[in-house]
Amino acid sequence: MSDLDDETAVDGVDEVVNERDAGSAAARRLTDESLAERSNGGSTEQEPTGGHHPTGGESDTSFAGAAAAWGPWGAWGVAVSCTLMVLVAAASLFWMEARGADFDPQYMRTVVERTIRFGGSYYENAVHNKGPLEPFLYEIARRVGGFDGFWFMIALLSLAAACCVGAAAHVVTRLAGGPAVIGASVAAGTIVHFTLSGADYAGVLYARNITVALLCVIVVIAGTDACWTTGRRRIASAAGCGVLAGLAVQTLLTTVFAGSVVLLWVVWRRGRLETPRSRAGVWIVIGGAVGLVSAPIWYLLRGSWRDFVDGWWVYARFMSEATDRSLADQGRLGWDSLFEYYRERPEVVVFVVLWGVVTLVRWHRLDGAQRALRLMIGAWFAAAWVELILSQRYSSHYFAVLAVPTLLMLADLVGQATARLARTGATHPILAWMPALAIVLSLQIGALEGLRVGVESMWAVQSTEEFTERRESGYSGRSHTMRATLDAVSDEQDPILAWTSYPWTYIDLHRTSATRYIWKTFLLGEIYLGRTSEEFVLDGTWDRFADDLAESDPVAFVVESGNPVDESTPFADVVESDFTPVWEDGDGTLSFRNDVAEWLEPNTAGTPVDLADGDLIATDEPVRLDAGLDPVVPVVEIGLTGTGGVDASLTINRTNGSVDVDSWRSGVANWVRNVPAPPDAGVTIIVADDAVLMAIDGVVAGAVSREPVTAVWITTGADALLDPVESSAEPPGSGG
Incomplete structure (x- = not known):
């Protein structure tokens, strides 16, 4: 089917559409402006319609491309801004290399290490209550970066996620009317915040950092006209937005609220160019369905359906049920958490309230596109709180889902405040220095320590092996001695049996879990911030435990003194019958399999x-x-x-x-x-x-x-x- 067959023109613009397909840039602008005018009902007093700006002036050029118009001082501003951004990106990689090794990321690494060691799916190697995208990214990091460069690769992925959020902030600034240089400034400050700041969601690659990055990519696609200029591009963009949203929801089911908000905005913004109006919506729905069901279908076809459902659905349900809170109780906890969160961050309250007041005051002057943009940002903000409330957990890194719409509010305010610069085509050289100023201000707001550590590490580390050496130089002598003990009787990444609640039990010893039950919590029905009960132990757990143990035949067993094995479990029977202690001290016990202990x-x-x-x-x-x-x-x-x-x-x-x-x-x-x-x-x-x-x-x-x-x-x-x-x-x- 040709492009003309795909295009459906609104009354009176068929000739323009044909010219556009022939490559006329002027026709593209005329088409969008005509459609916007029709959708606005001929209103005469409108804010700049999101996505296009008056011809002429700085707003029609990129940040770097405006250097000639800015003159020598502008060229210096561009150079300094770009240099600072490169420095921030480089320093953030070295800062995040150490920061990224947080609790949940370390668990995800143990999942990937076991999967690589034994093969099979992620859900056959661990209890994992999220979608497969997160471990997939971690496996890429492990295979590309190797053992020593693993956390550096995670830092690179974290930087990519931060750039996705920064790109969305840039797009929102532009859609609100701001010039490109201001959009670049907001993007630069956003990237600094999500990489080098002291926020617990910054510099790490948790599941929620991944989902908000996916939603931000949708915003970028929807807000970029070049993605929608031909029929094929519109189909690819609409379907791509759906797939990204589907993957986000698949990764975390509670993302469905924010994902729906963003997709509805895409349908409104881009669906109006087509007849029937719902064509873009159809491709979004198709893409969303593909993204969402891709994992269930994949695991069904490969024969590990039960393992997938047990983790992705059943265990996720356990995590909700174990809190024993009604929906009303969840709402009350959410309100208390909201109050506490903003009590500690009054400056955020100022941004949110200011955005709300400005939006209400100027609502009558906004055209349809601008109103839709504000509705999307506000609804995303509300959906983020719904997501937090329904998850019933308020760990500090969870607030990445709230930080993104809050930053988009700030981007919208900045875009509105600088819209006059775009309309008048202001070319003062000081504009070229705005990104540099934004970077410096963002560093001053809680990111200087990250920059300092990152720069120091950047000069000190010359190879990926040195990453490991620097990290392990801080390990205790006991850890080094115990790992050397295991090295004498087994190889790196060989399985060990452990009764533990910590991921570093395996990582510090350079070993992998002998069973998919990496933590004892899965064997006891212990739910994070919930109650403990045998009803939260997955059906067939002990049979699978025995099968995994028979396959891995671990040479050693480790346990911490403060976390003894539950003697009522089959785990205790295995330890008692198959292992002999060879190292006992105040911190814990190392046991060898009976035949290895006898050989010693x-x-x-x-x-x-x-x-x-x-x-x-x-x-x-x-x-x-x-x-x-x-x-x-x-x-x-x-x-x-x-x-x-x-x-x-x-x-x-x-x-x-x-x-x-x-x-x-x-x-x-x-x-x-x-x-x-x-x-x-x-x-x-x-x-x-x-x-x-x-x-x-x-x-x-x-x-x-x-x-x-x-x-x-x-x-x-x-x-x-x-x-x-x-x-x-x-x-x-x-x-x-």
Whole structure:
């Protein structure tokens, strides 16, 4: 079908439509203006209709393109503004790389790590009560950025989401009548706020940051005339808006309110150019349906329908029901939260009230497009509060859904206040400096710390590996020692079983969850900010738990002392029967699978080895030594040497009845562990590919990472190991 077949002209403009399809820019403007005049009923006193501005003047050019008209000072303003924006973008990436590793994002990373390790769908690898778009983006970050660059890729996606919000603010400023340079200024300030500010929704990639970004892209498409100039473009734009809204609702079901508001505005704004009036609406509905049902159909076809429904629908329903609040109670909580929110942010109240007053005062002067724009922004603001109220949770990062329509109110006010500049075509060079001024003001309002940290990190970090090194340099010596212990008997991203409520249990140890029940909450029916009950445990949970455990066959189990295993659960039976503790202290317990724990016990059946002070134990090949400790010699040191000298060591200091083992590695915190050591104690030294582990009578005494160490040696004042033997350095199978 040709473009002319797709176009349906309103009475009296058929010839104009034909000229437009031939490429006449003047005809495009005439068509829009004629239609706007007809839709306004011939009103003579109107504000500038959203989407087009008078010919001539700065408003018909882009921000950078107006430099010539502004002269030398204007060119400098453009250069400074662009330089500042590049600096903000670069600094924000390095700032958000650390900031992005928040609680829920870390959980999402564990979901993705497990999915990559075991295959299958996200819902077969975790309990996830949102749509698949969020883990999909996280998987892209993991596959592109790798282990070390993962959070940098998340920062890049966060920046992209902030730019989507900034673009929407720019479009609203223009639709309100403001010139392009003012729109660029509002966009720049918005991006600074959503990346470097202290707001908890800034600099992170939560599900709500994703949904508001999708809705903002719809605003940009609907407000950009170039997306609607031909029949094919209109179909693609309308369907695309629907798909984006469908994906937003699929990601978070409560987004349906804000999504509906934005789509209704798109239908009104763009549907008026067609007959029948609903054609754009038809394509939006089709696109929305495709976006919404794409995930259910996909999981139905791949045979994991039940896993998808259990997480996306059933568990989401649990999170609502567990609060035990009626709709009226939800409303009362929402009112209290609203009052508390604005009591802490009086400046936001000023913006919202001012926008409302200005809108009411000028309502009679607004044309249809301008009224629709204000109705959309106000309804989006109300829908955001409805979304928060129905979610029944008011975590600080949830307020991203409210921040966006509030910022659009501000953009609308700025656009109206500067509309005269667009109408008169003002070209004063000071305008070129407005984006730079907006960036500086936005930085002053709570974003300077983010800028400072981002710039410092930008100069300090030279590779993605350094991201990991900087983060892990802050880990405790216990964490480093426990991870080295696991490295000696398994590989990175191998499964471990954990009874925990924290995502970093896996991330800090570079391991993945042995089952889809990454947190114990899913096994106990604990609902965040709700009650705990077995009725909130998904049907078939314990059968799936057993199946996952059989598939993964984890080498280890970890649990925190302050969060003991519930003894009434099948989980406790598994731990009791299949695992043996090898490390217990005040913070928690590390257990190995029974066969691995047995293998760790001293073994006297092996090949005798002559070992003296200063001898080399191993270079490239794994080695295991078993012996007794000399009761006379108090100090034994196992040193690890790399290309730059001594990089790590395990130092044994024997005291009466016990030994202190100091696990030390350059650049990270060390860990001193005391373990019992009777006179006849046996010591096991395992030099694996990735770590060196020392155990006393089967109890882990210390461990250090071997990478990139090439040589391992022993030093004492005398023969410290009695009759050592060399035996198998390969542990039993280390997991699925």
